[in-house]
Amino acid sequence: MRHTSRALLLLVILSTLFAACGSTTTTTTAKPTTVATAPAFGKPSTSFQLTGLVQHTATFTLATLQALPKVTVTTTTTPLGQHTFGGALLYSLLQQGGIVTNSTRKNDILRKLALISGTDGYSVAISMGEILPTFANKQIIVAYEEDSKPLPQADGFARLIVPGDMFAGRYISNVAQIDVRSPGPLPKLGTATPTSAFYLLGLVTNPAKYDLTALKALKATTVTIQSQDQSGKTVTTTYSGVLLNDLLQQAIVQVKKTKNDILRKGIVVVGSDGYSALVVGGEIDPKFGNVQALIAFEQNGQPLPQADGYARLIIPGDQHLGRFVSNLRELQVVELAA
Ligand SMILES: Nc1nc2c(c(=O)[nH]1)N[C@H]1C(S)=C(S)[C@@H](COP(=O)(O)O)O[C@H]1N2
Numbered sequence: 550m551r552h553t554s555r556a557l558l559l560l561v562i563l564s565t566l567f568a569a570c571g572s573t574t575t576t577t578t579a580k581p582t583t584v585a586t587a588p589a590f591g592k593p594s595t596s597f598q599l600t601g602l603v604q605h606t607a608t609f610t611l612a613t614l615q616a617l618p619k620v621t622v623t624t625t626t627t628p629l630g631q632h633t634f635g636g637a638l639l640y641s642l643l644q645q646g647g648i649v650t651n652s653t654r655k656n657d658i659l660r661k662l663a664l665i666s667g668t669d670g671y672s673v674a675i676s677m678g679e680i681l682p683t684f685a686n687k688q689i690i691v692a693y694e695e696d697s698k699p700l701p702q703a704d705g706f707a708r709l710i711v712p713g714d715m716f717a718g719r720y721i722s723n724v725a726q727i728d729v730r731s732p733g734p735l736p737k738l739g740t741a742t743p744t745s746a747f748y749l750l751g752l753v754t755n756p757a758k759y760d761l762t763a764l765k766a767l768k769a770t771t772v773t774i775q776s777q778d779q780s781g782k783t784v785t786t787t788y789s790g791v792l793l794n795d796l797l798q799q800a801i802v803q804v805k806k807t808k809n810d811i812l813r814k815g816i817v818v819v820g821s822d823g824y825s826a827l828v829v830g831g832e833i834d835p836k837f838g839n840v841q842a843l844i845a846f847e848q849n850g851q852p853l854p855q856a857d858g859y860a861r862l863i864i865p866g867d868q869h870l871g872r873f874v875s876n877l878r879e880l881q882v883v884e885l886a887a
């Protein structure tokens with residue numbers, strides 16, 4: 550009897566934890582099989598591999614992480630509560646590996662992502678746009694310290710910390726691998742002609758074509774962006790359009806039943822010239838990064854400048870405008886963990 554009630558209590562605690570981690574399953578009663586096949590954090594890790602599109606694959610240990618410049622981040626808004634984490638910037642670590650890019654493609658780095666996996670096989674994607682210092686510059690770290698002490702044993706030697714994420718679904722404990730990837734195939738290059746519609750396709754239940762009328766029929770959102778002009782002066786621009794997240798809600802992204810599958814999906818945004826950039830699910834999902842990425846069709850109350858076409862991607866928080874793909878031709882929802 551005592552065993553049963555303890556087991557029940559554990560189940561309730563575990564399922565509450567799953568919900569707090571931003572899992573899409575918010576049921577408060579879990580079946581025993583769920584717990585058996587989906588341990589919260591996996592085996593404690595003592596090293597991880599850097600693999601994929603890097604010049605030097607590497608094994609990282611506590612010592613090699615500590616050799617990189619130390620950055621501290623204090624989390625306040627996640628279910629983890631307030632903690633100060635110390636570690637190395639994910640960006641420094643990737644830079645040390647040397648990200649391999651296709652030099653024939655403009656800003657090819659903006660198509661890249663890091664897929665971070667834990668020892669339990671749970672994985673999440675971070676886009677390069679999120680961590681590049683000249684873009685969103687998020688201080689995402691691979692932490693080895695929590696409140697000036699080693700991480701709690703259950704989290705292993707290294708844990709990903711993603712400041713700004715509302716829920717901790719991308720705070721991967723027991724980091725086992727960081728794999729640099731690029732969603733293929735590369736879009737065909739074309740001439741930069743003004744477009745009047747784009748296709749939303751890929752892993753969606755309702756693929757659709759969106760022209761200006763279709764966009765204007767949806768809920769409008771306005772965002773204000775500060776940027777620097779050539780002379781370094783700050784310019785404020787207001788964009789109106791449809792939130793990328795709202796479009797994805799309408800199209801219905803085909804997520805698997807695995808925990809937080811949206812964190813392993815990406816959106817490749819393509820212009821008429823074949824120029825493309827990547828946004829990841831965790832970046833724009835309201836439960837995680839909640840970045841108000843917008844498919845804009847108005848700038849300061851006017852249609853976009855003619856050269857930009859009828860619609861363009863806007864990503865508040867990006868300092869450089871490299872992901873502001875203009876003359877939209879296609880939005881492809883893709884798998885990043887395959
Ligand atoms: N379709 C398309 N969109 C694009 C590009 C491109 O080459 N093709 N260049 C990007 C880059 S690198 C920048 S800096 C900005 C420039 O935007 P602006 O002309 O509005 O300043 O557009 C972005 N959007």
Ligand SMILES: [Mo]
Nearest residue numbers: 656869870871
């Ligand atoms: Mo650019």
